[in-house]
Amino acid sequence: MTKSEQLFQEAVTLMPGGVNSPVRAFGSVQETPRFIERADGAYMTDADGNTYIDFVGSWGPMILGHNHPEVLKSVTETAAKGLSFGAATENEVKMARLICSMVPSVEMVRMVNSGTEAVMSAIRAARGFTRRNKIIKFMGCYHGHTDAMLVKAGSGVMTAGIPDSAGVPAGCTQDTLSAEYNNLESVQALFERCPEEIAAVIVEPVGANMGVVPPVEGFLSGLRALCDKYDSLLIFDEVITGFRLSAGGAQEYFGVKPDLTTFGKIIGAGMPVGAYGGRREIMEMVSPVGSVYQAGTLSGNPVAMAAGLSQLSILQNTPDFYKELNAKGDWFFGELDKLLERYAVPHCLNHIGSLGCVFFTGEQVNDYASAKTADTAAYGRYFAYMLNHGVYLAPSQFEAMFLSAAHGRETELAKTLQTVEDYVKENY
Ligand SMILES: NCC(=O)CCC(=O)O
Secondary structure, eight states: HHHHHHHHHHHHHGGGGGGGGGGOOOOTTTTTOOOOOEEEBEEEEESSSOEESSSSSSTTTTHHHHHHOHHHHHHHHTTOOOOSSSSSOHHHHHHHEEEEEEESTTTTTEESSHHHHHHHHHHHHHHHHTTEEEEETTOOOOSSGGGGGGTOOOOOHHHHTTOTTTOOOHHHTTTTTOTTTTTTHHHHHHHSTTTTEEEEEEESSSSSSSSSBBTTTHHHHHHHHHHTTTEEEEEEEETTTTTTTTTTHHHHHTTTTOOOEEEEEEGTBBOEEEEEEOOOOHHTTTTEEEEEEEEOOTOOHHHHHHHHHHHHHHHSSTHHHHHHHHHHHHHHHHHHHHHHHHHHHEEEEEEETEEEEEEEEEEEOOSSHHHTSSSSHHHHHHHHHHHHTTTTTOTTTTTTEEEHHHHHHHHIHHHHHHHHHHHHHOOO
């Protein structure tokens, strides 16, 4: 038995599925999770000493690669001064200033501890501001695991094939309306059904929890127009796209301004961090200024702020950072697509910037229904081969591949393309 197998054997007796988040389980791809011991740059090493080129990047935040020396330095220096105060710090001010300066629509921000919390809080602020209750979300989009957001959600919910979660009372989801991604008519129909009840539309500006599904031309601007027409708020969930597609996230990339934005782990460079922010008049609804209550001892934690400040400053101050990262994504995913084409592998490769996904389907994927046409067993075989040949992909068809600045074209990416070619040559 490998060390990972031994650890997993005990883990399943102590934690549900042996993991602390379902997306870490390898059940759907019939493998044993690799227990990770350390990570550097584009690589992760497991408990048995196997090294992998990592395309998960802790689900997004490791955009500079693992263990970036400047981030690490600022974390260790800050940790030496105390781990948590439950009181205001200068770094929180610097962080708020940085986020507001980088993201076009954010005038005020509140730090929280995860993307889930950010969404939960942004929705409360939207409801408080509009004095309305209903929220429109899209099938296949994932906004964390609060009750109201698990309706037809992406990510682990989609991998498990469960439409919604048990343990969520009907009362908690009666105000959640589901629309189809990339389909403005489905949103229009919901607005027409309850024109004065919809507090907000929440959307991942790039669907990145049902695989990767970019917005079609006019979808995001169309949502903006519908929200304006019906006096509703537009919330962009930029947990994945924020500080990844561009310094100002998807809203800058596509030139569409939401009213509120949620962010997650990328702000903390891998430390547990989230944030929500947006128009000043909405954020001033939040306690202690306004009557929308939201709180947290660990919010703005000094060590997490130090990590995030360091990462975001590098992203802001490195000339052409996003131009180069996105060009690398265009090249890599373009090569991957051509390769799969050459070996006649039925597939749809969706990509935008440094995010991409190979769907094992012959259909064009532009929403939840088309994503679900993917052959998950075929993905599982591909995943297992890649894993056992040193390439760590998400253990689910319905997740993104994340490139980082640490992935080199001639090195890690070339090796990955070669490994894919070896696999398809043998199997297609
Ligand atoms: N789609 C990937 C994630 O949402 C990662 C967070 C988690 O652990 O659930």
